[in-house]
Amino acid sequence: MYNAKAFSAASATSPLASTTIARRDATDTDVQIEILFCGICHSDLHQARNEWSSVMPTVYPCVPGHEIVGRVTKVGSAVKKFKVGDIAAVGCMVDSDGTCPNCKEGLEQFCPNLTLTYNFPDKHTGAVTYGGYSESIVVDQRFVLKVPSNLDLAGAAPLLCAGITTFSPLHHWGVTKGKKVGIVGLGGLGHMGLKFAHALGAHVVLFTTSPNKKDDAFRLGADEVVISRDSNEMAKQAGSFDFILDAVSADHDINALLNLLRRDGNLCLVGAPEKPFPVSSFSLIFARRSLSGSLIGGIAETQEMLDFCGKNNITSDVEVIPIQKVNEAYERLVKADVKYRFSIDMASLKNA
Ligand code: NAP
Numbered sequence: 001m002y003n004a005k006a007f008s009a010a011s012a013t014s015p016l017a018s019t020t021i022a023r024r025d026a027t028d029t030d031v032q033i034e035i036l037f038c039g040i041c042h043s044d045l046h047q048a049r050n051e052w053s054s055v056m057p058t059v060y061p062c063v064p065g066h067e068i069v070g071r072v073t074k075v076g077s078a079v080k081k082f083k084v085g086d087i088a089a090v091g092c093m094v095d096s097d098g099t100c101p102n103c104k105e106g107l108e109q110f111c112p113n114l115t116l117t118y119n120f121p122d123k124h125t126g127a128v129t130y131g132g133y134s135e136s137i138v139v140d141q142r143f144v145l146k147v148p149s150n151l152d153l154a155g156a157a158p159l160l161c162a163g164i165t166t167f168s169p170l171h172h173w174g175v176t177k178g179k180k181v182g183i184v185g186l187g188g189l190g191h192m193g194l195k196f197a198h199a200l201g202a203h204v205v206l207f208t209t210s211p212n213k214k215d216d217a218f219r220l221g222a223d224e225v226v227i228s229r230d231s232n233e234m235a236k237q238a239g240s241f242d243f244i245l246d247a248v249s250a251d252h253d254i255n256a257l258l259n260l261l262r263r264d265g266n267l268c269l270v271g272a273p274e275k276p277f278p279v280s281s282f283s284l285i286f287a288r289r290s291l292s293g294s295l296i297g298g299i300a301e302t303q304e305m306l307d308f309c310g311k312n313n314i315t316s317d318v319e320v321i322p323i324q325k326v327n328e329a330y331e332r333l334v335k336a337d338v339k340y341r342f343s344i345d346m347a348s349l350k351n352a
């Protein structure tokens with residue numbers, strides 16, 4: 001074991017602060033990474049504040065962060081994919097059993113023995129896993145990804161969660177040219193969903209509660225922008241969508257969105273608000289609509305997404321911040337005031 005600097009939350013109500021954590025020494029199959037950038041996902045905030053207490057209670061101290069890009073500093077003897085000095089990335093998962101039907105299909109995110117990057121039992125240390133708000137991390141090579149060399153690293157980090165979480169459902173549900181697609185919420189996930197749906201050739205409508213994001217939405221790839229709190233604007237879109245991706249982090253009117261779907265249309269939730277939704281059966285039954293959900297994406301698909309971003313020069317629009325501003329960034333996330341992802345420059349941790 002060795003000590004690494006990190007930022008952690010000590011309780012649901014305490015701000016994140018500088019700390020030291022124990023990391024395992026690299027085993028034969030491990031890659032040790034010096035973290036250069038780590039994105040801030042709204043999930044980090046939900047978890048640090050224990051907002052998902054009924055499903056995934058938080059174990060403190062909690063070191064969030066699952067949008068990790070860094071430089072390889074050590075590799076185990078069995079590691080073939082990476083060498084010291086390579087740029088590497090880690091997303092939301094660090095382990096799975098590799099033998100269950102989900103793992104065999106490349107859907108590790110649904111493995112019953114999945115280990116998430118933070119706040120999950122760590123079989124190596126006996127504690128919980130600690131995420132990317134840290135100077136380094138040690139991860140089995142199966143869960144380490146390659147970053148195309150043309151991508152800006154601060155903007156590439158958010159691809160590891162916001163990117164794959166939106167890329168995967170758009171592919172799974174066949175979004176392509178000729179489909180009318182809605183993206184709900186212009187935050188970290190939403191802005192990546194917008195870029196991907198546009199790149200796939202769909203007609204994309206962005207739903208936002210923030211009128212001041214309208215110009216950016218068009219720049220990011222929207223064909224139309226709807227202010228979701230304006231019932232007249234919403235009424236004009238009724239019954240017209242093939243697919244809607246809902247990336248909202250807080251409580252909102254799910255039935256109003258379901259009513260925008262055409263017959264057999266599908267609303268996929270990727271957002272994970274604290275409170276459950278009251279879904280009216282009538283929003284579904286009269287047009288045989290579906291309500292679905294999606295969780296990140298498998299490792300092979302994550303690499304496919306990164307390669308797609310390399311080819312199409314897609315990264316996240318980021319505001320780079322030092323780790324000392326993480327608590328301020330969380331407050332701004334709650335107010336939907338991020339354009340469109342915070343990416344922490346981890347060099348700042350040296351001064352923490
Ligand atoms: P974010 O950057 O904070 O964006 C959320 C956006 O939701 C806001 O920018 C805002 O967009 C909209 N919004 C906020 N409050 C709202 C309200 N009361 N009513 C309507 N819209 C509201 O968050 P994120 O990092 O993209 O994450 C979004 C959600 O996805 C979180 O719940 C997160 O935990 C979840 N998530 C799920 C997965 C998965 O695998 N399924 C992966 C990562 C994250 P406008 O200003 O445009 O309205």
Ligand code: ZN
Pocket residue numbers: 041042043044066092161162
């Ligand atoms: Zn995330």
